[in-house]
Amino acid sequence: MAKPLKCDVCSEPATVHLTQIINNQIHKIDLCESCAEQKGITDPSGYSLADLLVKPESQSAPEVAALSCPECGCTQREFKKTGRLGCGACYETFASVVNPALLNMHKGDSHKGKVPQRALERATFIDRLGTLEDGLKEAISSERYEDAARMRDEIIELKKAMEAAALED
């Protein structure tokens, strides 16, 4: 998608979009909420993506409005302005805003499609590593040294396998 649309009447960010076909030409009108209301455009069945995304968050807490992504620095204000996120981590940072919008704009809130096999293998590696490291700490603190040694060896093997897989790429 292109740049965020402005209201055709007052140039405020547009949140209501109308499409009409007149003489074979698609006409699009973009309006902000107040201008749409003034013009009596209140079709509740209309599908307005920006309306879902850029709805003013009067109910949101001030600390939420000040959120910024620790990975890329994208701010919630920026997201609301453009409708675009800065990086993959933004989905977690802005989950409180993005997730409810996703439910409204899509058929569900979880992925059911193709999975990149390599990413999945990586995730399995990381999950297993996390479990082992937690287990190792727990075994040391409870003085189960045999268990700790076994887990340490397994961690070393797992890391080797991860490095080998990375080198293959």
Place this chain on the structure above:
Amino acid sequence: MLIKSIFGGKSEMTEAGSKKCPVVLMTRIRLARNIANTPFPGWAKETRRKEVLETCLPSVASLSQMKRGISAEISSLSDLERQILVERHLISRELSSNADAAGVVISKDQSISVMINEEDHLRIQVIKSGYRFKSAWNAIDAIDSALEEQLDFAFSQKLGYLTACPTNVGTGMRASTMMHLPALVISSQMEKVVRAVNQLGIAVRGLFGEGSDASGSIFQISNQTTLGESEGEIVKRLSSVLRTIIDQEMNAREKILEKDPNKLYDKIGRAYGILQNSHLLTSSECMNLASLVRFGVDLEMFPEKTRNIVDRMFIECQPGHVQYHAGHEIESSARDEFRAAYMRKQFENVARPIFNLHEMSSEDDTPKPDPEQEAE
């Protein structure tokens, strides 16, 4: 150099539809993909965009599907070259205008193009002539899997492929067909169709996507939602809407022929006359005339081979292509003159239309979509 090879080869875009399903010109699927742990192109600083381009361009170009294809940085292309790629749907307008650290790789037969640093790091696209979702999906799935071997895609087990705009998250897939719907336009039913399909999460746009007009009665119809359904489910849902639109179009054709055939014959006859004799033609007028002749081909007023001429006209009447054929950049009014001359030549040997009052489609004759998409 680049454009010469684009023009030289056959393309799915210019060898479009078939008699089997005259309503659908072509099928397109695109996938949005991003590199893990890297800012999306719209947010990334130039150095990061360059890094992505430098990593992705050779990876994409090395795919077996891209053998003897074209790969280029957008900034190295002239305005005319970019315009021609946009007119052929090989790059988007956004990529053309935002050319910094952006690139494209196009397969030799122009059925595959991969844009780099558009809204997402990678926009993979496959175009197939006619109504062929299964074949388009098989092709794009193979390219995506081959790229995944080399590149780490941003992916979450919960949200699927992570994209710059949350409207694409999940599968990152937009599946669409270009449909030629002259009877629905003539009978003023398109607005009703657009409203109905929008309710089902299906988008209708003009030939060149968002904000473009519907010259030539050609519409792009695609899924809006990408999360919560598998690729197969999305295509299945889209296909059932498309089948309904095809039925509506065929019904509208039947009604026009029953109610007022002379009005239609007059339109088609005039279109033929203008294309054979005009000396000034705008691209929009040309598209609309080509649309009427294509309608005439569907009704068997013109020989089937005329379909190919018309489908090429849809592409070649556009400003970039006209200038390429002229051999140099020319002003709008001169383009109209050149376009008319080019069309006169194209239509020189097209036989005059046969106007027979023939029954449109008994049930058995109704063109059906390609059955391969059923298995999707």
